[in-house]
Amino acid sequence: MTAEIVAKQFLEAVRSKDLLWWLSGRSEHTLLSGPSMEPTIVNHDIVFSERLSRHLCKIQKGDIVIAKSPFDPNMNICKRVIGLEGDKVCTSVLSDLLKTHTYVPKGHVWLEGDNFRNSTDSRNYGPIPYALIRGRVCLKLWPPQSFGTLSESPTKAIIKSQSGSNSD
Amino acid sequence: MAQQAGRRYLRAFVSGFFVAVPVTVTVLDRLAYVARVEGVSMQPSLNPEGGSEDDVVLLDRWSVRNFQVQRGDVVSVLSPRNPQQKIIKRVIGLEGDFIRTLSYKNRYVRIPDGHLWIEGDHHGHSLDSNNFGPVSMGLLHGRASHIIWPPNRWQRMKPSLPPNRGPLETEDDD
Numbered sequence: 193m194t195a196e197i198v199a200k201q202f203l204e205a206v207r208s209k210d211l212l213w214w215l216s217g218r219s220e221h222t223l224l225s226g227p228s229m230e231p232t233i234v235n236h237d238i239v240f241s242e243r244l245s246r247h248l249c250k251i252q253k254g255d256i257v258i259a260k261s262p263f264d265p266n267m268n269i270c271k272r273v274i275g276l277e278g279d280k281v282c283t284s285v286l287s288d289l290l291k292t293h294t295y296v297p298k299g300h301v302w303l304e305g306d307n308f309r310n311s312t313d314s315r316n317y318g319p320i321p322y323a324l325i326r327g328r329v330c331l332k333l334w335p336p337q338s339f340g341t342l343s344e345s346p347t348k349a350i351i352k353s354q355s356g357s358n359s360d
Numbered sequence: 361m362a363q364q365a366g367r368r369y370l371r372a373f374v375s376g377f378f379v380a381v382p383v384t385v386t387v388l389d390r391l392a393y394v395a396r397v398e399g400v401s402m403q404p405s406l407n408p409e410g411g412s413e414d415d416v417v418l419l420d421r422w423s424v425r426n427f428q429v430q431r432g433d434v435v436s437v438l439s440p441r442n443p444q445q446k447i448i449k450r451v452i453g454l455e456g457d458f459i460r461t462l463s464y465k466n467r468y469v470r471i472p473d474g475h476l477w478i479e480g481d482h483h484g485h486s487l488d489s490n491n492f493g494p495v496s497m498g499l500l501h502g503r504a505s506h507i508i509w510p511p512n513r514w515q516r517m518k519p520s521l522p523p524n525r526g527p528l529e530t531e532d533d534d
Binding site for chain 2: 249259260261262263264265266297298299300320321322323324
């Protein structure tokens, strides 16, 4: 990619204020491994996450987050937030004929990987407590050809809430 | 003259403030934390008199950074129901233990990997694992090591399991 395109993406990131959080020292960069977030994030990508959204409880549906694994506190997982507390989420797998739904309990979030066929996430182990979230991924740092902000969910798994704004 | 002296004091104060605040925040974040205990869920160990004066405990954050806790430790965890609240309870079981629960939906529970079973000492007046099940170790915040206030309650908190609360002995030992 040309330097122009890289510079344009960089400026977009600065404008979205995520770089300011980085400068304040409340953020981290992480090397990711595994296929569960393909195609948005692939094996060995390095992403950049900020912690302020988590502390201000401003994590939203559709955000990609890094969280502590519920079964091993020394491991981290990177998934997309599909549902916040009170939201209705779909729990059935592809092979099911009937779609089953559940509601996310208070203080929890429902996470799913973008690569829904190859991801261990809330569909396997249920919703996880919000407090396990470490930060929100805002930028991809490496490889340089895909530097920049990350794309929306490719799976359309997010059920928009009925109440509230009519246009999203 | 007085104006210049005043400005110098202000500059000294501001530069001192900016050094003191990050050091304090780092200490609170990594080493130790002082917290007032509210409520009666840990009676009689904490707040035995109820309303008159709340205990203040020293929370050791350094020893939980590797998630090493023992059964009987009093720990503070981030609440699974409310991420902005911290609750203080006693660790009853570690991962792999079989627990007979008091008021949980299942009578017997095997604690999953990476989870803990926590209970308040005052059964029935405590929101703990009997309500929301095993809690993930990633939610561990600190271990209450000492009661530091009021002065007549100065003591070191030792890990001890309440009577009849603890993991069930299984036949095969590993």
